[in-house]
Amino acid sequence: MIDLHTHSTRSDGTDAPADLLAQAAQAGLTTLAITDHDTTAGWDEAAEAAQRHGVALVRGAELSTRHRGRSVHLLAYLFDPADTPLAEEMRRMREDRVPRLQRIVEHMQDDGFAVTWEGVLAQVQEGAALGRPHLADALVAAGIATDRNEVFNRWLHNGSAYYEPHYAVDTAEAVALVRAAGGVPVVAHPFATKRQRALGADDVAALVEAGLVGIEAEHRDHDDDGRAFARQLAARHDLVVTGSSDFHGDGKDNRLGENTTTPESLERIVAAASGVTPVLG
Incomplete structure (x- = not known):
């Protein structure tokens, strides 16, 4: 089994990178991708x-990333981490998460939430890319909520009064940067309408023109129509179809290997990459 979308404590997951690999072995996975937000630290x-x-x-x-005014997450596989243009964009995205999160904390404090910036930082592993889940963990630690899901459902979702944007590179530009760094760009959960505005067929076509290689179809936030539409667009544009868990450990209900990628799709991803190669177990 192949799971190509997971997160560790280097961003907003709750398991260290090594622990993720141990859990993957226990779950019977043959291949795992670690795809932390805007970082290669793990x-x-x-x-x-x-x-x-x-x-x-x-x-x-x-x-x-951002495409035509909407947030788009782009999975980038097997790129050269030393590629300067891509590494610089990733640095900018990581660094802008800090003032963004500080603004959210200040807004919540103004509304009477007993949360502090120091309390948020206490939830962050050294060297990790900060994100809203760390604020959610601080709210849980303060006894304000029971878990991350409650926090996001009530206060930190994208439509919330506390939502704050952060720097995001244009999606088509990000696709081109990943390709130039020898990597393989795959659009993540493009039809997960509960978390973002869904992409349209014309949006996907524009990203294909920029060099998009794949589309994540099998994801728990896609309904049957979304999965079918992803596969339809993949067939139209000869895109690699992937599936994954988007595992975050205790941060979400997602289970390792709940959606998987076929060996044939993985072979296409590896063949398209020239940055780094998979590490064989």
Whole structure:
């Protein structure tokens, strides 16, 4: 089984990269991708653990991008982490998360929430890319909510009064940057309407023109129509179809391997990459 979308403590997951690989082995996965938000910080730890646990590792990241005014997450696989233009954009995205999160904390404080910036930082592993889940963890630690799901459903969803935007590179530009860095860009959960505005057929066509290689079809936030539409667009544009768990550990209900990618799709991704190769378990 192949799961190509997971998160560790290097961004907003609750398991260390090495622990993710151990869990993947226990779950019977043959291949795992670690795709932390806008960072490659977990790659080295994950690579060592992959060899120890016998699980192949596809190194990647989930990039924060924006297309025609809407948030789009882009999975980037097997790119060269030393590629300067892509690394610089990822740095800008990570760094802008800090003032964004500070603004959200200030707004919540103004409304009487007993949350502090120090309390948020206490939830963050050293070197991790900050995100709203860390604020959610601080609210849970303060006894204001029971878990991350409650926090996001009530206060931190994209339509919330507390939502604040952060820097995001244009999606088509991000696709081109990933390709130039030898990587493989795959649009993540493009029809997950509960978390974002869905992309249209013309949007996907524009990203294909920029160099998009794949589309994540099998995802728990896609309904049957969304999955079917993703496969229809994949057939139209000869895109690689992927499936994944979007696992965050205790941060979400998602289970490792609940949606998977076929070996044939993985072969196409590896063949299209020239940045780094998978780490064999």
